[in-house]
Structure formats: structure tokens, C-alpha cells
Amino acid sequence: MHLLTEPFEFAFFPYALWAGVFVGALCGALGVFVVLRRMSYIGQGLSQSVLGGVAPAVLSGIDPYLGAVAATIVAGLLINRVGRQHGVRPDAAIGIVSTVLFAFGVALVSANRDRAVNLNDLLFGNILGVDSSDITLVAATTAVLAIAGFVFWKPLTFTITDAAGASAHGIRAATVEAAFTIALAAAVVVSIRVVGVLLIAAVIVIPASTSRLFGRSLGPVVIAAAALGAAAAVVGMFVSFHVEIASGPAIVLASGAGFALALIASTLSSVLLVRRARAAHA
Amino acid sequence: MSSPILAFDGVTAGYRGKPAIEAVDLHIQPGELVGIVGPSGSGKSTLLRAVTGTTDIYAGTVTLHDRRVRAGHPTRDIGFVPQLALVEPDTPLRAADAVLHGLAASSRRVPWYSKAERAKASALLERLGLAGYERQPIGELSGGQQQRLLLARAMIADSSLVMLDEPTSGVDLQTLQDILGLLDELNRAGTTIVLTTHDLNWVAASLPRIVCINQRIVADGAPADVMTAEVLERTYGASVRIVRDGDRILVTDDRPHAASTSEAR
Structure with missing residues (x-):
């Protein structure tokens, strides 16, 4: 019991937990549509693009969050537009847009080495830095x-x-697809502080894929993916606290463990169904 | 004569700047049943997509219910059955929900459909021989069943115009007969139907009006007037033989010993 109550003795933990739950549920639900559109790496692409907005914002003295929002929305719309172009596949559009924006950010950072731009929080997340205003934004x-x-x-x-x-x-x-991409961009931006750029794709894709292993109808699949994402965040946050590892990787590992269990259960279920069918026709 | 439900006036349309149909003039009156025939790449599908606003129109106007259709702008009051493209087996979408998508543009802005809407979807599935499949994921249905489901989706909104792109391709005989029976029933109830097909013998026997197209309209009229060797040769660029036996018209390959066609009634 102490394992469950101890983290709450620290002021940051409830904030971090709530932020993780909202991010897990939001990205999990949106992830179902991302996977159905065969754009699993759009989350990764959008998050990489963030640097293309954060770097110029920091160097211009603007709030980096605004830069991140702008870059992610621009990247989302560009991916959407380029991916509809004849001859460019959607996965190629993600690769092109995200790497170009990422390279733009890196180029700016490297050209301004005298100005400190801390990329660690961006890449790996910093859940310890989450405060009530972040919770409000995510919620x-x-x-x-x-x-x-x-x-x-x-x-x-x-x-x-x-x-x-x-x-x-x-x-x-076309309008619906563009609106969905903007929604996804917004989710990515608010999730970066919790999981970091490098692991965004995982919180989008894994709960959705786990849910799809069993779901046969879209509504329940979306609800289950949101629940799985939130559950992975809760488990990950406690593991992160007790094992003293970064929260982003802990959430993703919890999500990955859930997927592995679901995959085993799904495989066993298929094997049982085949055996039953063979027995029935023996 | 009443004003046409669908009118093409000098329409040139296509994709990426390349016209697939040119200078098409075609007027379709309410309640008509029209078959569009032509070789692959002749612009049959483009003709239908010009109506749904999903192809570029370079010249002329397409008018639906006296309103001009614009590329990129969705049109209302159409039921559309696209060419069959099989859905992946693990798509989490139940058959009844896929049919109800036909109401998505007009239904209430809540995530669920009303009892009446669901009952209508079930009734349509039953009419199309899919009773009991309501909760089945669409990817687990056969090709013929998916084709029926697309037809149910096109019909559920009670559109006054239903367009079908190659509804007779890739389906078994039973599905074909069910689909054609239903189209006949729909048409008798006043729905205008426009479809594309490669099945010349079937259109000759079943449809009152045939439009032959090969980028441009080659011929337009009743089967007896349109199904001639000369017209079909101009449409397909291949010589055919027409056998007439009273009202029956049979299109056969003109090569010696060719016997690859079926008689239409």
C-alpha cells in the first residue's frame, strides 16, 4: 500500500500523474484513427517537426510552446497536403516534412551555439516540470x-x-482530414512535456494497436485505446517513481508490456479457435 | 419534358490536367435507368466522379438538381457505389455501421444512430441477403457481400439518384441477380439510376438507355439503336458481331470460332 501512497508525498506527483493520464487517453484515442489511416509514424513526424518551431522561437525570445504549436500545425497540414499529391505516399510525406523541419531546427541551433537551447526536455520530456497550468492545458x-x-x-x-x-x-x-491532423498536432504538442519527442509515436500507436487486437467495432476500440493509454500512464508513473527511471520510457514500456500480453492472449485465442474447429470436424 | 436531374453540358474533366472525358453533353431525366459502357480508360468512372465532385472539371458544367457541381465540393442527394475495393479483414467497422455511413452527412451530430436509422439499415441488409450480418466486421465479408453492403450504403439515404461504378464486376451470379433485381425495384419506385459496366449483353437486355463513351460520347439511345457493330467498333476499337433475334440482342466476338459470350434476355 505504501508503494501506492508514497509518491503522493511529493508535490509534483499528482500533477505528473494527471498529465500522464490525459496524454495517454488523448493519444490512445487519436491513435486508432492514425493506425487506420496507415500513418503510424505521423506522431513521430509531428513531434520531430517541433524543433523547427522551438529553435527559432527560443532564439527570438518567444515562448517555445508557441513555436512548437506553430511548427506542429504547419507540419500536420503539410504532411496532409503532400501526402495527397499524386506520386507521394503518405509515409514518404511524413518523412519528408518532419525531417526537413527537424533539420531546420538543428541548423538554427548549430548556427547559434553561443545561445543555450536545451533540447533534453524536448527530446525526453520533463514530467517533473509539469505544473497546474500544464494540467489545465492538457485537460x-x-x-x-x-x-x-x-x-x-x-x-x-x-x-x-x-x-x-x-x-x-x-x-x-478533405476538410475532415485536415481538421483531424490539426487535432493530432495539438495532442502532440501538449504531450511533449510528458513523454518527449522521441517517444510520442509509441503513446499514439501502441494503445491503439492493443485495442485493435480484440475490437470489432470502432467506438469500443477508441474507448478501449483511451483507457489503455491512461492505464499505461498510471502504471508507468508509479514504475518511474519507484525504479527511478524517466517517466516517458516508463509509460511506453508499460504500454509495450500491455501490448505483449494482449498479443499472447490474442494468439492463444486463435489457437484455441482452430483446435475447437478441428475437434468439431474430426 | 421536365428538367434533367443530371446534366453534363460540354464537360471536359480528368485528373492532374489530363482530360479523361471531353466535351460531354448528356442529360438524364428523373426516373431514368442508364448504362454507361466503354473500354477501360474510356472515362466511365470519371463521368460519375464529375458528379460527386471528386474529379477536376476543366470545361463545361455538371448540373445536379439544377445546382452546379464544383470539384472538391461534396454533393448531396446521391447514393454512390464505388468500384469494389476489398476492405482489410481487421478493419473495426461493423456491417450495419458501414451502411449507416450513408447517412453521416445528414444524421444528427451525435456518435450514435437513431432506432429508426438502425432499423432501416437492418431492413436494407436483409433485402440484400445480408440478414444476420449486422454485427459482422466488414473485412470478414466476402467480395460479393461487400458489394451488396456498398449498395445498401448508397440506398439508405433514399437519394433520388444512385450511381454505381462497375456493380457487375467481380461478383458471383447470385449477388449479380440480387443487385440487378434491387436496382430494377429501385428504379420502378422512381429512383434515377446511372451505372457503368463492361457487360454489353446485360445492358442490351436490361437497360432502356445506353450511352457509349470513349472519352467522348459515341452514341446515346435505346439498345436497338446503339448496339450496332458500327457503334461498338467506334467505341471499343474492336470489331464485334451483333446477333438479333426479335427483341434479343447478342454481342459476340467477331473472330472466327469465338464463343465467349452469354446470351442476354
């Missing part, structure tokens, strides 16, 4: 996107599963 983003998902569920699910069909049935599919 507000989660709430806004949850409401948007509720209201636009029908056009969103139609577009994500069949964009051409949606267009032909009166849905502005």
Missing part, C-alpha cells in the same frame, strides 16, 4: 477534442475508413 485540449470527436464522430469515422466514399456521400472529406 482543456483533451476536453475540446473529446467534444469535437463526439459531435463529428459520423463524418470522421466515415472519412477515416473510406475517404473517397465519404466525399461521394456529401462529406467534406
